[in-house]
Amino acid sequence: MTPRPAPTARRVRLATELRKLRERAGLTSTEAAKLLGTSSGQLSNVESARFGVSPERVRAMAHAYTCTDQEFVEALIDMANDRTRGWWETFREVLPPTFLNIAELEFHATALRSANTAHIPGLLQTTDHAREIFRQVVPELTRSDIEHRVNHRLQRQAVLEQSVPTTFRAVVHEAALRVPVGGPAVAKHQLQHLVEQSEREHVTIRVIPFAIGAYPGSGQNVHYASGPVARLDTVSLDQSHGPVLVDAEAQLEMYRVLLDRMEHVSLEPSKSRDFIHHLLHDL
Structure with missing residues (x-):
């Protein structure tokens, strides 16, 4: 050994x-x-x-x-x-280990789900949107650190671009869609990107509008990675100090139910796409 x-x-x-x-x-x-x-x-x-x-x-x-x-x-x-040394290893000396863990988790996942109330899911962010998000990190990051994080986030998105892409189901609250991160031009490009991604067969985007009111999971950002069997699923929860990985069976079941309920109150995919189109035209 x-x-x-x-x-x-x-x-x-x-x-x-x-x-x-x-x-x-x-x-x-x-x-x-x-x-x-x-x-x-x-x-x-x-x-x-x-x-x-x-x-x-x-x-x-x-x-x-x-x-x-x-x-x-x-x-x-x-x-x-498995002896895979993925692309994320090139970031080992410049990013915290949690960043590498998320990339490795997504790389091996058989399917991905997320629910976001304040931000666009990282796998669906544009370059300029991601860069502005990292500019707001406290304590403030150096320009080099920001670019390392942006490049890492963009490379994570390769799981949606490979020859056999990973299926991704995202629930996004209207609040996350309306925040003009980076200004009107960046926000418009981000919304257009979401529309384009939602048209792909392996990507499902559902919107929870303000009109829904209170709903299960309100205020939470959840990223769920399915393993080869349910017992090997993992949940990533956003925290100010970085993502926390959860894998206890009772917790996994709770988050599966939570994501199901959030999807249940959200708009169906075609109506969600129309909703994003409407926001896009308002910019």
Whole structure:
């Protein structure tokens, strides 16, 4: 097993799921280590993501922990087998780790959903819109830091442009659409971009108008990434200090319900497109 001084969020998630499997089996780390023919110290290193773990070891652990969910086990094996060094690694020395984690999460997601009440979803932002957003960060960023963040955000959008694009369902509140970020010209271009994106088969944009009033999830920004199985889904929540990743099963279920309800009160996609067109003509 190879030491990993800076494990990625994906490696940490694999380690966490292996620990959960052991705990569900009712085994202590000492008991599990004996079954696996290793030491409790080595097992602890695996479960804390300080060491990597081979696909064969993952399979042995699942067997020892009597996990019968074969689809889930195969998904964990795929994670252990993954050696991808994505484009986000080029930003490792210039951006906080949370930025890299989000990009890695989206890259591996089988589907993406988001709900935004104050901002346009990052995957749908134009260059000038994103740049103005980062200009407002507190404490103030240097010009170089702003450009690093803008470039990172634009490269994240590649998941919507690849040959087999990731499906993306976004719910956006009218408030986020009406804020003229960067001035009228930038705002107009941003709205036009949303219209164009909404016409793509794999992108769905739904608007919650002011007229709806109160609704579930009001005030929240939620980014939901589906994994190969539901147990490996992840939610990213925006915070002033950066995104926070959530993956507890009860929380995942809560956010799935929340997003469903937000979609339920929103305008259907064609009416949402017409709504954005109307705002565009008002600029």
